[in-house]
Structures are given as C-alpha cells and as structure tokens.
Amino acid sequence: MHLILFFLFAGFCLAGAINLLLQTHPINSALSLIVVMTSLAVLYLLLGAEFLAIAQIIVYSGAVMVLFTFVVMLLNAGREEHTLGSRAASRVGFPAVVVLFAVLATIVLHMQGLGAAHLGEGLSNAPGQSNLELLSQVLFHELLLPFEVTSVLILIAILGAVALAHAEGSKIGASERTAEK
Amino acid sequence: MSFLQHDVPLSWYLLLSAVLFCLGVVGFLIKRNLITVFMSIELMLNAVNLSFVTFAYQWHEVRGQIFVFFVMMVAAAEAAVGLAIIIAVFRARSTLAVDRIDLMKL
Numbered sequence: 001m002h003l004i005l006f007f008l009f010a011g012f013c014l015a016g017a018i019n020l021l022l023q024t025h026p027i028n029s030a031l032s033l034i035v036v037m038t039s040l041a042v043l044y045l046l047l048g049a050e051f052l053a054i055a056q057i058i059v060y061s062g063a064v065m066v067l068f069t070f071v072v073m074l075l076n077a078g079r080e081e082h083t084l085g086s087r088a089a090s091r092v093g094f095p096a097v098v099v100l101f102a103v104l105a106t107i108v109l110h111m112q113g114l115g116a117a118h119l120g121e122g123l124s125n126a127p128g129q130s131n132l133e134l135l136s137q138v139l140f141h142e143l144l145l146p147f148e149v150t151s152v153l154i155l156i157a158i159l160g161a162v163a164l165a166h167a168e169g170s171k172i173g174a175s176e177r178t179a180e181k
Numbered sequence: 182m183s184f185l186q187h188d189v190p191l192s193w194y195l196l197l198s199a200v201l202f203c204l205g206v207v208g209f210l211i212k213r214n215l216i217t218v219f220m221s222i223e224l225m226l227n228a229v230n231l232s233f234v235t236f237a238y239q240w241h242e243v244r245g246q247i248f249v250f251f252v253m254m255v256a257a258a259e260a261a262v263g264l265a266i267i268i269a270v271f272r273a274r275s276t277l278a279v280d281r282i283d284l285m286k287l
Contacts, residue, residue: 003187010197017204017224026216033220036201040227047194047238049246052253056230059253064223064260071264072216075271093210097203104199108192115239116188123241134243143247150254157258164265 002119005046012039026077030068037061047117051132194235201228215267215277219260226256 016035023029037060044053123131139147205228208221230249237245267277274282 002189006189006193010193013197013201014204017201017208020217020220020224021204021208021211026214026220029217029220033224036224037227040231043194043197043231044234046189047234049234049237049249052230052234052246052249055250055253059257060223060227064257067260067264068216068220071267075216075268075277077214077216077277094207097206097210100206101199101203104202105196108195108199111192111195114191114195116190117194117238118188123237123243123246131243131246135246138243139247139250146251150251154254154258157261161261161265164262165268 002046002117005042009039009042009046012036013043024079026072027069030065030072033068034061034065037065046119048123048131051135191235191239195232198228198232198235201225201231213278213280215270215279215282218279219263219267223256223260226252 013036016032016039019032020029020036023032037056041053041056041061044050044056123134202225205221205225208224209218212218212221230252233245233249233252237243237249270282271277276282
C-alpha cells in the first residue's frame with residue numbers, strides 16, 4: 001500500500017514539476033505547482049507528519065498559490081518568450097545542476113543507517129503519544145519565543161506588502177491628478 | 182499480497198527531494214517570466230522541506246518537523262512581499278520578462 005501510494009504521488013510530484021518547466025503560460029505553471037504541493041502533502045502524511053500535511057495544504061496550496069494565481073491574473077501575464085536561458089546559465093548553470101544532482105544522489109545512496117518508512121509509525125517512542133502531541137509540546141514549551149516572533153514577522157510582511165503595492169499606486173494616482181490639472 | 186506490505190526505503194524520498202530541487206534550479210535558469218522564476222524558488226523550498234520531514238522520520242526527531250513549520254511561515258511571508266515587489270516592478274516597467282528588467286546590468 002505504502003509503495004503504491006509513494007509511487008503514485010511521487011509520480012504526480014515529478015510530472016507537476018516537469019510540467020511547470022514546460023508550460024509557457026504562467027497560469028498553467030501555477031496550477032501544476034499546486035499539484036506538486038498537494039502531492040507533497042500526501043507524502044508528508046506517509047512519513048507520519050499529519051500536522052505538516054494539513055499545514056502544507058492550507059498554507060502552500062491554499063494561501064501562497066492563491067496569491068500567485070491572483071497576481072498572474074491581475075497582471076494579465078501572457079505567454080513568455082521561450083529561451084534556453086542566458087549564456088552564463090548554459091555555460092555555468094546546467095553543468096552546475098548536473099554536478100549538484102550527482103553529488104546529492106551519491107550522498108543519499110551511500111548514506112549509512114537509513115531505514116525504511118512504515119505506514120502508521122509515529123515519531124514518539126512512548127506508546128499512545130501522537131505526533132501532534134509531541135510536536136505541540138516542543139513548539140509551545142521550548143520554542144514558544146520563536147513561534148511568537150514568527151507572528152511579528154508575518155505582520156511586518158503584510159505591512160511591507162501593503163506599503164509596496166500601495167505606495168506605487170498612490171504615486172500613479174497623484175501623477176494622474178496633476179495631469180488632469 | 183506481499184507486494185502491498187512493502188516498505189519504502191527513505192533514500193527514495195531523499196532522491197525525490199534531490200530531483201525536485203534540481204528541477205527547481207533548472208526552472209530558475211530557463212524561465213524568462215518573473216512570476217515563474219519565483220515559483221521555481223517555491224519548488225526548491227518544498228523539496229528541502231521533504232528532506233527535512235524524511236530525516237525527522239529517520240531519527241525520530243520532532244524538531245525536523247518544527248523546522249519545516251518555520252520554513253513554511255517564512256515562505257508565506259516571502260511570497261507576500263515578493264509578489265508585492267513583482268506588482269511594483271510591473272507598474273514601473275510594464276513588463277514581466279526578466280531580460281527586460283536589466284537596469285542594474287553593467
């Protein structure tokens with residue numbers, strides 16, 4: 001069961017990622033990125049990270065990708081010109097990607113002591129303790145301060161986004177107003 | 182039905198994560214649209230998150246999952262600010278092609 005689910009959703013993941021690269025229209029790329037993120041949520045579920053799977057769907061497939069599709073539609077982004085990248089990209093970039101993948105694959109395949117994933121196995125060694133319980137204990141006791149700082153970070157990000165998108169707009173409005181005079 | 186009871190080696194998850202990361206890098210290099218370049222960065226972040234979850238599972242360490250949680254929060258903040266910057270760039274230059282946004286190029 002685990003093997004079938006893994007292959008199914010890893011296949012969805014890879015197909016979505018490759019489709020993201022091949023599509024020329026940004027909205028198609030955004031939709032295939034949603035496929036990638038949702039199948040990653042299922043893989044998290046297989047690895048016993050229920051909380052992260054739900055957070056992935058809500059935060060990534062929900063909030064972030066809605067922002068992306070909203071911006072694509074707002075800016076009416078058309079077809080992009082198809083190029084194979086700049087000269088620097090083809091000379092340095094692609095060999096670097098190949099080397100990076102080779103190094104990563106070698107490290108992974110030679111890594112000692114990697115086990116296998118069983119369905120339904122939790123992180124906790126104590127019986128009857130769910131992953132969510134363990135996670136919330138660490139998150140709300142030891143890491144409470146970083147957790148609270150994150151909320152300040154998100155508040156600042158929202159204010160920054162509003163300021164960035166608004167300041168430009170009011171300037172355009174002001175120039176239009178002076179043009180009317 | 183022994184096929185149904187097979188476990189998945191964790192190295193396959195790590196390999197999937199490596200492939201996704203490299204696809205993200207390739208997308209970053211070949212895409213010519215500001216928004217899709219940004220999407221490739223999100224793809225790389227997701228690939229790294231998958232390997233964090235895999236290692237958390239391997240060593241029964243819940244802090245790996247908490248790290249992914251923080252990465253998600255920072256990525257959400259980054260997406261909001263980044264897309265606001267993209268809107269500002271589009272208003273200033275009325276193009277999304279990265280080849281035409283070259284004011285700082287020598």
